[in-house]
Amino acid sequence: MNVVVADNRDQIDNGQIGEALAALADLTRRQLLDQIAAAGGATATRLAGGMPITRQAVVKHLSVLTQAGLVTAQRQGREVRYAVQPSRLRQVEQWAARAAEQWESRLDAIKHIAERE
Amino acid sequence: MNVVVADNRDQIDNGQIGEALAALADLTRRQLLDQIAAAGGATATRLAGGMPITRQAVVKHLSVLTQAGLVTAQRQGREVRYAVQPSRLRQVEQWAARAAEQWESRLDAIKHIAERE
DNA sequence: CATATATGCAACTAAAAGGTTGCGCGTAGC
DNA sequence: GCTACGCGCAACCTTTTAGTTGCATATATG
Secondary structure (H helix, E strand, C coil), X not given: CCCCCCCHHHCCCHHHHHXXXXXXXXXXXXXXXXXXHHHXXXXXXXXXXXXXXXXXXXXXXXXXXXXXXXXXXXXXXXXEEEEECHHHHHHHHHHHHHHHHHHHXXXXXXXXXXXXX | CCCCCCCXXXXXXXXXXXXXXXXXXXXXXXXXXXXXXHHCCECHHHHHHCCCCCHHHHHHHHXXXXXXXXXXXXXXXXXXXXXXXXXXXXHXXXXXXXXXXXXXXXXXXXXXXXXXX
C-alpha cells in the first residue's frame, strides 16, 4: 500500500495551517520570501528597497510571516535580520498531501460504487 | 542526486497559486471542502444546513473555491452538485515542495560557506 | 559628541472579504 | 396547474487587510 509513516513533530494544527496559508496567499509576501531565501536572509529596509512599497508595509508583512512561522527574526546590533523557515513550509506541503489523499480515496470509493451498478 | 522529474501538466502559475492559497486560507472554506469530500459531493443548500451561516454565504465560498479550481460545479436538474478537485490541491502541494527545496538548498549553501571560515 | 541609519509605534485611509436580507426565476412533484 | 424547493442576483453592512505618513528611539561611526 506504500504508506509513508510521518513523524508526530510534523503535525500542524488547523489554526496554524490557516495562518500559514493566509500568509502565503499574498503575492507581495511570496515575493518577500523569495528575496529573503535568495539572499540567505535580509532586513526590512533592504527588502523595501527592491519593492514599490514603504518599509513600514514590508515590516507588517514580515510580522505576518513571523507569526505564521515562515520566517524568523534575529536582532544584530541595530538591524533585524529575517531568515526563511523551510520546516513550516514542509508542514503546509504535508497538510496538502494528506488532504489530497483523503479526497482521492473518497472519490475512488464513489467511483467503484457507481461501477457496481 | 535523486531528482524528481515532474510533468509539465503539474505546473501552476503564480496567479493560480495565489487564488488557491487564498481559497484554502479560510477556515469555513476548509470545512466546506471537508464536508464535500466526505459526502462525495454536495449542494450549497445541504452544506448550509450543517453550518452557522446562510446559504448565500456558502454560495460565495463555493464560488471562490470553484474559481480557484478546488471544486467543480455540475448542474443536475434544479440543483447544483459540487465535488472536490484533488488535482489542484496536488499542485499546491508541489508548489510548496519546490519552494521548500529552494529554501533548504539555499540555507545549506550559506551554512557551508560559514563553516569554511 | 554629532550625525546618519535602522527600527518601533501609532493614527489614519481605502479597498477587499465575509456575511446578511430580500426578491425573482426555473424546475419538481402532487 | 399550483405549490414547494433550490438557485441566482443585487444591495447593503461590518470587519480585516494592505498600505500610508509622521515621529520617536536606539545604535553605529566619523
